[in-house]
Amino acid sequence: MEKQKLPNSTLILVFGILSILTCCCYGVIGLILGVVAIVLANKATKIYAGNPEEYTGFSNVKTGRILAIIGVILSVCYLIAVIYFYATVGAEGMEEMQRQWLEQMQHA
Template identity: 60%
Template sequence: MEQQKLPNSTLILIFGIVSIVLCCCYGVGVIFGIIALVMAGKATKVYKENPELYTGYKNVTTGKILSYIGIALGAVFLGYVIYMYATYGIEGMQQMNEERMRELGF
């Protein structure tokens, strides 16, 4: 019997990459990472039932790893942002940004 590509294997890999790229976008990367992990769980279950029928399982495992990394980086960034707002407040953050913009000549 001819092997077929595992459903959503490429999409899982893409979502894993996007979760890392967007990890500093206030939680967007975390959302993509979680979606990729859910899809990877379903794809893994399908693959484990009949591994000889499917190709592309390496994309799923790579996507899972990238999703974990993206979620971790996103969580660290969100923690940093929460810490900064709790420490300096909104006004303090705005002042810091204005000072940086002046230093850069904007």
């Protein structure tokens, strides 16, 4: 009997990578993609554990899960930082800091 590819194994890997790449989008997009990848990875792991001889692609699932966990951690850290800066400095203060940073970059 020919081995089947684990369902969503490539999708889990892609979502894990995207969760790291999008963690700086205020932390929200990376967090969503990371959580979805972790949930899909857990389902795929259960399927694989039931009959490991029947499936291939478990390495994609493991790698995607690890990347998703890293993406979730980075996204949560970034989201906490954004909330902290908006709570302490406010939106106007953030705009002023960005304006000063841009002026420094133009003069450099």
